[in-house]
Amino acid sequence: MFLPPVCLRCQVLLEVSRKNVDVIQTKSSAKALEPVNVYKADVWSCPNCQVSVAMFQGFVHRPYASEFRSGGKGKFFETIGSILERKINFLYWFERSSDRKRVREVERHAEEKIQ
Ligand SMILES: [Zn+2]
Secondary structure (H helix, E strand, O other), X not given: OOOOOEOOOOOOEOEEEEEEEEXXXXXXXXXXEEEEEEEEEEEXXXXXXXXXXXXXXXXXXXXXEEOOOOOHHHHHHHHHHHHHHHOOOEEEEOOOHHHHHHHHHHHHHHHHHXX
16 A cells, blocks of 8 residues: 655645646756656645655656657657646756756757757
């Protein structure tokens, strides 16, 4: 049986607050911040204090989109482009918290690849 996390502050179980969120995993280098995989996750939130976490779906955490999977890079960047266009229901998975400031690079990267 699956048990959700317990909120450390309120000591109650987290509840699903949003389903099927796209998580864009990025690879970070000195030169660029690139999207590499996309996973599906559900957002779990504390009903009391609203602390939230994204939990990956399923037991085998395979990306549903990747530049190395069928369709190749072109199809992958089309997927990234349509997620970014939507502007909601996605989040990034950064290697480092400082990568958050470089998010525009991911968007620019996706735009370049789908043109
Ligand atoms: Zn709480």
